[in-house]
Amino acid sequence: MSTTAASPHPTSIPPPPPPPSTNTAFPFPPHYHYPPFFSLQPTASTRLSQLHSWSTLIQSYCRHHRLFALSLVDALDSDLFWNRKLGKRLALRDAREVIAWMAGTEGGERAEWVDGTGKKGRGEEGRCWVYWRRPEEWAGLIEAWVDATAQRGTVLTLYELAEGDATRSQEFHGMDMELLQKSLQVLVKKGKAQIFGSDDQQGIKFF
Amino acid sequence: MSTSRRGVGLAAFSNNSVASAQYATHGTNIRAAHVDSLQTQISVFQQLLHQFSITHGKDIRSNPTFRAEFARMCNAIGVDPLAASARKPPTGTAKVVEGAAGGIGNLWSQMLGGSVNDFYFELGVRVVEVCRDTRAENGGMMSVGEVRRRVQKGKAIGGGMEVTDDDILRAVKSLEPLGSGFTIMKLGTKQMIRSIPKELNTDQSTVLEVIQVLGYITVSMLQLNLRWERARAKAVIEDLLADGLVWVDMQCDEAEYWSPTFITEAAGG
Numbered sequence: 001m002s003t004t005a006a007s008p009h010p011t012s013i014p015p016p017p018p019p020p021s022t023n024t025a026f027p028f029p030p031h032y033h034y035p036p037f038f039s040l041q042p043t044a045s046t047r048l049s050q051l052h053s054w055s056t057l058i059q060s061y062c063r064h065h066r067l068f069a070l071s072l073v074d075a076l077d078s079d080l081f082w083n084r085k086l087g088k089r090l091a092l093r094d095a096r097e098v099i100a101w102m103a104g105t106e107g108g109e110r111a112e113w114v115d116g117t118g119k120k121g122r123g124e125e126g127r128c129w130v131y132w133r134r135p136e137e138w139a140g141l142i143e144a145w146v147d148a149t150a151q152r153g154t155v156l157t158l159y160e161l162a163e164g165d166a167t168r169s170q171e172f173h174g175m176d177m178e179l180l181q182k183s184l185q186v187l188v189k190k191g192k193a194q195i196f197g198s199d200d201q202q203g204i205k206f207f
Numbered sequence: 208m209s210t211s212r213r214g215v216g217l218a219a220f221s222n223n224s225v226a227s228a229q230y231a232t233h234g235t236n237i238r239a240a241h242v243d244s245l246q247t248q249i250s251v252f253q254q255l256l257h258q259f260s261i262t263h264g265k266d267i268r269s270n271p272t273f274r275a276e277f278a279r280m281c282n283a284i285g286v287d288p289l290a291a292s293a294r295k296p297p298t299g300t301a302k303v304v305e306g307a308a309g310g311i312g313n314l315w316s317q318m319l320g321g322s323v324n325d326f327y328f329e330l331g332v333r334v335v336e337v338c339r340d341t342r343a344e345n346g347g348m349m350s351v352g353e354v355r356r357r358v359q360k361g362k363a364i365g366g367g368m369e370v371t372d373d374d375i376l377r378a379v380k381s382l383e384p385l386g387s388g389f390t391i392m393k394l395g396t397k398q399m400i401r402s403i404p405k406e407l408n409t410d411q412s413t414v415l416e417v418i419q420v421l422g423y424i425t426v427s428m429l430q431l432n433l434r435w436e437r438a439r440a441k442a443v444i445e446d447l448l449a450d451g452l453v454w455v456d457m458q459c460d461e462a463e464y465w466s467p468t469f470i471t472e473a474a475g476g
Contacts, residue, residue: 034470035423035463036454046451049343088458 026064026079029057038088040097054090054098055107063132068176069114072096072126099128109134129179138172138183143192145170146206158184158195158202256281268326271371278377330370330378333358335387338402345467346451347403348415351375351391353471354400372398395419397468405450410443415452415466423456423463 031037031053041047061080062070072095075081082089090098102111114127133141142161146152149166160166162180167173172180184204187193197203266273337357338349351372358368358375379400382389388404395416407415413433418424429440444464447453453464 030471034454034465034467035458036456036465037470039455039457041454043448043451045343046346046454049341050454053344088456 026061028079029053029060032057032083033086035086035088038083038086038090038094040094051098051101051107055102055110058098058102058130059110059132062130066174067130068179069127069129070099072099072128096126099126102130103128133171135179135183136186138175138179139186141170141172142183143187143206145172152206155203155205157197158204161204269369271369271374274326275371275373278373324381327374327378327381330358330368330374331382333368334375334378334400335382335389335402338389338400342402343451344470346447346453347401347405348452348468349400349402350468351398351400353468356471375400403450410439411447411452414443414447418453418464418466419468422469423465424453425459425461425463427461 037050037053041050058070058080062068070080072092076089076092076095081095099111099113101107103109103113110131112129112131114129131137145167146156158177158180162173162175162177172183175183181195184193184195187206188195191207193204193206195202195204260267260277263273263277267277268274334354337354338347341349341357355370355372355375358370376391376398379389379391388402390401390404392399392401392407392412394412397419414424414429417429417432421428424444426437426440426444429435429444430437433440435443444453448455448464451467453466456463456465
């Protein structure tokens, strides 16, 4: 969270990349080492608490590894859904349910299917956004950074925002382009920014 | 000489009764004096205890070892800190307690200026919070140690509290008059806090105890070890499952039932 505070001098020597790096091992929560955690529980109240825990786990895992989206089929083979030490893994069907719950209002809309609503007709290639920050929250962060660096009125390219040296200390540095677009659209809708340019070279101006 | 003291004739009888009456009054006097001096002693002691708790109030609240020793001292002299909680002392005893002007409040809070009592009530609130937060996960049953860990971590404002298991038990006891349904039950060697007022039957507590020992249980394990019929074992487990007291792991040959208390313990292993 502390990284959200923008440095007042964007042109000074860039500080090291944001703390949540992929170098250190992700500290899994205690639930991860509890075998029944990998089977969705039949009791409603228990299941709800389990879904909560899964949602927290997925969000913090993605945040740690700076993943903005998951492809379920691939993710199922990753540590996130498969505890190899225990020999337990979350089944695809259960994982879909977890994501679906996260995407709903009950789960705080912390996920979203990339290809529409994740209907069965879409096949099993479900890709989903994991919103450890929701687009509105990203938009807020970016806006705050623009404010803090007094860049209102100037034009920035999207590439600059996501990959530029100036944003290296920011949490949105290295952000998924598609998600960046989504987040900026929030600002556009509010009339706080305007996006222009063609597909590859888009720029944005903040008002 | 000895005969003269006993007296002769009818007067001896009245003499006798006069003597015993005198003995009796003397006895009452002595007893009254005793009571007086004891009461003075007690009130002096209580005053000192009061002083002590005021000067060391901060330590009592912040230092668990100190608090435990203090509680032990109170117990030793027969002052149960929480026994008098939440009920007015009978008017008879209220006299003894120094400064019981209104007769309201309990012995503990009057003597200790409320700070120690407040400590346990505050802790009680934390315990309730922790139990409520985790109720969905563990079906309203938590080991005292786990509650302590969570209270110590404390995400509430003001951070965690330094407490011992003993403090937790005391705090839960202080909740009793509220009819909160918080009870302490023994499960094997562990003390558990039950935050849902629902009795477990013998079969259920047996199974939970076995789980504490073995880590998990399956229907056939119950059949083998307890010589239960399959239907009985199944029914018990299903009840526990429905109450959220066990979690099921279906990725095995036979469904394994685990106690949620292992969620935190599994992390170590």
